[in-house]
Amino acid sequence: MPDPLLLPLADQPTAERADAARNREALLCAARRLVEEQGVAAVTMEAVAAAAGVGKGTVFRRFDSREGLMAAVLDFSETAWQASVISGPPPLGPGADPWDRLLAFGRSRLESTLVHADLIRAAGASGSRAAGAYSFAAMHVRHLLAALGVDGDLPILATALLAPLEIPILDQQLHSDGFDVERLLAGWEDLARRITGQVRAGR
Amino acid sequence: MPDPLLLPLADQPTAERADAARNREALLCAARRLVEEQGVAAVTMEAVAAAAGVGKGTVFRRFDSREGLMAAVLDFSETAWQASVISGPPPLGPGADPWDRLLAFGRSRLESTLVHADLIRAAGASGSRAAGAYSFAAMHVRHLLAALGVDGDLPILATALLAPLEIPILDQQLHSDGFDVERLLAGWEDLARRITGQVRAGR
């Protein structure tokens, strides 16, 4: 028996072998470096493998696909953002009233999405709605809607608020329609107002 | 001079050469056949070229990319749908009151999107928001909103209604969240009601 004291602790079905964990770290690290030094386009599976000093097959074993790797890189930045929603300063974090938190959420999410735009695009289907990222946002919005006393199908209404903040829609509006970020934001707040039934705030 | 009588007619800057037009037709036709006989995945640029009896380069010359080709194939079906919105029978077509037309639009658009789901995915960025498809839908919704007397930033509100009907969002909701189509539809109608300020209809 390896370590009786650790057995009862939740180490899940099967832990990761030492070399595997080491390589995962090295790869993730190499990928992040490549992204920030040469841009997403330069992040080739072979390049990452080489930079991490492992074989190409290993990259795929660890991350399944290029999209998977990108999602993993993205997840890194995403986690920090989630933390600021959960426990950062108000109005984004807890403390402010739900309506203000909702507005702050919209603005923050829009900005964050735009900052990581090409990473999200490269992460494809795993980009937004990856288990982590999307469902966290959906849950948060659902909670805020509940706190605002909104009634209806909250998961669906949450989606209605999140959908216009997704990359494909933003790309369309910013690049084809020629709307600017300010306008999108104002539009989103109006949408939030209509969905929540919030009366137009002061002034 | 080729044909003085035709000259004044708008033949645009430069017309397409005869062989080019012939090949475009053959390619589009071959692509459509491949799609319906073997599914989108089997539609390889080389396969299409071979099926149409032309070289691979020609496919790219005509459609730029695989996504472009897919968008062209999609456009074919899409046009029929647009026609039924413009001049089909009510409530989707003209004749019904705007609110009923909006509801019919939502349902119809959702169905149509799901039917062509994998084609749309394969068409990538050109899938939905291709010049034709997306902006037509946006325009139509804008008109209906205007007819309903909705005030606000109509182009933005129209997007808010269309975004939840886009493939990435639908995929998420249907496949990850496990919502069914009925629920999505009901949710969309509720959203439309909130956005337009429509009071809950009869009964």
Added chain:
DNA sequence: GAGCCAAACGGACCGCGGTCCGTTTTCATT
């Protein structure tokens, strides 16, 4: 009809994502 040029053609070629399989490493057991 002959001649000319822009446009179109075709297929060899390239790079990258993804797979496969023979070899190496880890680690629990004794």
Added chain:
DNA sequence: AATGAAAACGGACCGCGGTCCGTTTGGCTC
């Protein structure tokens, strides 16, 4: 320390999207 099997590794290999460039063709002019 020795052992054995599961897991991980690595890189040759494959298929497809996309490009390039030498060749062919269409259609206008004279």
